[in-house]
Amino acid sequence: xxxxxxxxxxxxxxxxxxxxxxxxxxxxxxxxxxxxxxxxxxxxxxxxxxxxxxxxxxxxxxxxxxxxxxxxxxxxxxxxxxxxxxxxxxxxxxxxxxxxxxxxxxxxxxxxxxxxxxxxxxxxxxxxxxxxxxxxxxxxxxxxxxxxxxxxxxxxxxxxxxxxxxxxxxxxxxxxxxxxxxxxxxxxxxxxxxxxxxxxxxxxxxxxxxxxxxxxxxxxxxxxxxxxxxxxxxxxxxxxxxxxxxxxxxxxxxxxxxxxxxxxxxxxxxxxxxxxxxxxxxxxxxxxxxxxxxxxxxxxxxxxxxxxxxxxxxxxxxxxxxxxxxxxxxxxxxxxxxxxxxxxxxxxxxxxxxxxxxxxxxxxxxxxxxxxxxxxxxxxxxxxxxxxxxxxxxxxxxxxxxxxxxxx
Amino acid sequence: xxxxxxxxxxxxxxxxxxxxxxxxxxxxxxxxxxxxxxxxxxxxxxxxxxxxxxxxxxxxxxxxxxxxxxxxxxxxxxxxxxxxxxxxxxxxxxxxxxxxxxxxxxxxxxxxxxxxxxxxxxxxxxxxxxxxxxxxxxxxxxxxxxxxxxxxxxxxxxxxxxxxxxxxxxxxxxxxxxxxxxxxxxxxxxxxxxxxxxxxxxxxxxxxxxxxxxxxxxxxxxxxxxxxxxxxxxxxxxxxxxxxxxxxxxxxxxxxxxxxxxxxxxxxxxxxxxxxx
Numbered sequence: 130x131x132x133x134x135x136x137x138x139x140x141x142x143x144x145x146x147x148x149x150x151x152x153x154x155x156x157x158x159x160x161x162x163x164x165x166x167x168x169x170x171x172x173x174x175x176x177x178x179x180x181x182x183x184x185x186x187x188x189x190x191x192x193x194x195x196x197x198x199x200x201x202x203x204x205x206x207x208x209x210x211x212x213x214x215x216x217x218x219x220x221x222x223x224x225x226x227x228x229x230x231x232x233x234x235x236x237x238x239x240x241x242x243x244x245x246x247x248x249x250x251x252x253x254x255x256x257x258x259x260x261x262x263x264x265x266x267x268x269x270x271x272x273x274x275x276x277x278x279x280x281x282x283x284x285x286x287x288x289x290x291x292x293x294x295x296x297x298x299x300x301x302x303x304x305x306x307x308x309x310x311x312x313x314x315x316x317x318x319x320x321x322x323x324x325x326x327x328x329x330x331x332x333x334x335x336x337x338x339x340x341x342x343x344x345x346x347x348x349x350x351x352x353x354x355x356x357x358x359x360x361x362x363x364x365x366x367x368x369x370x371x372x373x374x375x376x377x378x379x380x381x382x383x384x385x386x387x388x389x390x391x392x393x394x395x396x397x398x399x400x401x402x403x404x405x406x407x408x409x410x411x412x413x414x415x416x417x418x419x420x421x422x423x424x425x426x427x428x429x430x431x432x433x434x435x436x437x438x439x440x441x442x443x444x445x446x447x448x449x450x451x452x453x454x455x456x457x458x459x460x461x462x463x464x465x466x467x468x469x470x471x472x473x474x475x476x477x478x479x480x481x482x483x484x485x486x487x488x489x490x491x492x493x494x495x496x497x498x499x500x501x502x503x504x505x506x507x508x509x510x511x512x513x514x515x516x517x518x519x520x521x522x523x524x525x526x527x528x529x530x531x532x533x534x535x536x537x
Numbered sequence: 538x539x540x541x542x543x544x545x546x547x548x549x550x551x552x553x554x555x556x557x558x559x560x561x562x563x564x565x566x567x568x569x570x571x572x573x574x575x576x577x578x579x580x581x582x583x584x585x586x587x588x589x590x591x592x593x594x595x596x597x598x599x600x601x602x603x604x605x606x607x608x609x610x611x612x613x614x615x616x617x618x619x620x621x622x623x624x625x626x627x628x629x630x631x632x633x634x635x636x637x638x639x640x641x642x643x644x645x646x647x648x649x650x651x652x653x654x655x656x657x658x659x660x661x662x663x664x665x666x667x668x669x670x671x672x673x674x675x676x677x678x679x680x681x682x683x684x685x686x687x688x689x690x691x692x693x694x695x696x697x698x699x700x701x702x703x704x705x706x707x708x709x710x711x712x713x714x715x716x717x718x719x720x721x722x723x724x725x726x727x728x729x730x731x732x733x734x735x736x737x738x739x740x741x742x743x744x745x746x747x748x749x750x751x752x753x754x755x756x757x758x759x760x761x762x763x764x765x766x767x768x769x770x771x772x773x774x775x776x777x778x779x780x781x782x783x784x785x786x787x788x789x790x791x792x793x794x795x796x797x798x799x800x801x802x803x804x805x806x807x808x809x810x811x812x813x814x
Binding site for chain 2: 167168169209212213214219220223365369370373374376377380381383384387388389390391392393394395396397400401403404413484533534537
């Protein structure tokens with residue numbers, strides 16, 4: 130995408146650098162002159178919010194790692210030491226643990242926004258798939274991070290999730306032992322989870338780089354789902370317009386984040402994780418962190434272990450196929466009256482599954498989780514492919530400028 | 538449209554079914570414990586601070602009653618830390634000296650006993666959980682995090698507003714409420730291990746407190762209710778000794794962010810003023 134103005138080095142040093150490494154003109158094109166559709170709403174600030182959260186998690190995480198001990202007899206106490214004795218340790222740790230939740234909260238909004246406005250459709254398939262990869266990496270990182278405090282839920286959560294791999298036919302048990310580094314979750318498991326928990330955020334950062342690159346090649350989608358045709362009429366320069374709007378979005382998001390850190394820091398965590406890991410004592414209910422609950426509900430709603438695991442991973446993998454499952458020619462949900470309704474049913478399904486994932490797997494909960502799992506998969510495999518063929522869409526404006534005019 | 542309506546109805550039916558079956562399912566289990574009553578704590582809410590006198594009394598209950606079975610794995614110096622019970626450093630020094638701490642090895646390679654120092658952790662009543670279990674039948678949990686390691690289910694829909702900044706919400710005191718309820722929940726006189734609030738009603742710890750057991754110096758009533766309240770507050774402080782400071786910083790952060798967000802809002806508005814969007 131070509132910008133509003135071009136970068137012209139004036140200063141001698143900038144000229145010198147420009148001839149050797151054109152990083153300043155690249156940054157200028159990407160974050161200053163980059164044309165941003167002028168009809169973006171606040172749901173589009175979540176990209177910036179997520180970038181902020183990634184950096185916040187890396188900074189707090191690196192400092193926490195300076196005080197944390199990844200050893201099974203010392204990990205729990207080292208976290209308590211951080212909470213009680215390290216200067217600002219309580220804040221770093223609460224910022225990091227609640228930061229994970231905020232990160233997922235923001236990514237779910239970002240994903241639902243992408244689905245609602247058809248952001249995965251051509252030519253943004255690769256951009257979307259990179260997003261799904263980031264989501265998967267986030268899940269792995271979040272899961273391993275939750276194991277590190279080595280509380281009861283850390284240990285038993287790790288046991289349940291790593292045991293899923295034993296469902297793989299023939300080699301499942303060997304793979305599980307290989308993952309554990311022993312015959313059960315133990316010190317080697319904790320140690321490697323720490324190593325990977327430190328590594329993966331940087332992998333995420335790299336894929337985010339690709340995600341932003343892909344975004345800047347194809348340009349941002351927007352609420353009306355029509356591409357920029359005339360840079361002057363349809364777009365505004367990224368800086369100051371989007372920069373300032375994103376900053377406002379981040380500041381408001383920070384209010385929520387700070388509320389959790391300082392006033393309800395333990396609301397999203399499980400109380401059991403303040404009990405040191407005890408391999409001899411299973412907690413009555415093993416519940417993962419809230420951001421895994423919809424997938425956990427799908428896993429548990431299928432009585433066969435292997436089928437449950439496959440369904441759970443399929444629930445995530447299907448996201449990557451959205452560009453081809455959705456057959457509609459119209460990109461934005463704004464002009465798709467039927468899709469809109471199914472979108473909200475899908476959102477309610479995901480929230481419902483999240484609630485059921487936290488409930489004990491008994492009685493009415495199981496039945497409800499099964500029905501909602503069917504509803505979840507039906508959205509991808511039945512509704513989206515069929516809807517594109519039968520739905521009568523509303524007229525789509527020719528340009529972003531027209532869409533804006535129609536609004537005023 | 539007919540299909541969509543059917544789907545919507547089906548979704549509503551599923552949600553209704555779950556909502557209806559939930560309480561009946563719960564009732565069928567029979568052995569459910571009642572929810573503890575939410576207590577008034579000085580440390581609750583955005584402006585919550587600990588009541589120093591209450592923490593001191595709670596510490597006395599811990600020292601005279603709980604500590605004979607329960608460990609409290611926190612450094613004694615914590616007692617003199619700001620935002621805590623407000624003991625002076627000299628008081629903590631004197632208190633620490635009353636404990637004997639096993640230390641070593643010394644230059645001769647021998648382990649030795651010495652009087653405690655404020656930097657020492659409160660010595661545990663048993664050498665290890667196995668010794669505690671052998672003596673008492675079950676190992677009593679360490680109490681340093683008890684204030685936030687136990688909980689009761691708030692249930693739908695209460696859990697939705699517990700974290701919200703609304704009057705009567707901002708509920709983080711689930712732990713002390715449950716401790717208080719359990720300490721007052723020994724309602725079967727013939728069975729000292731029966732507890733109204735403990736999950737499953739069978740608790741390994743027999744009724745630990747009786748009226749008049751601890752002599753307070755500040756004139757607070759010497760009742761089980763008062764002991765329970767004070768020790769619950771003390772345990773919550775022990776699990777979150779930095780809470781007062783955390784909330785103070787939190788209030789400043791929120792005010793800053795609020796002002797900052799308002800400024801950003803007007804800046805953004807100005808920048809976008811001449812752009813139809």
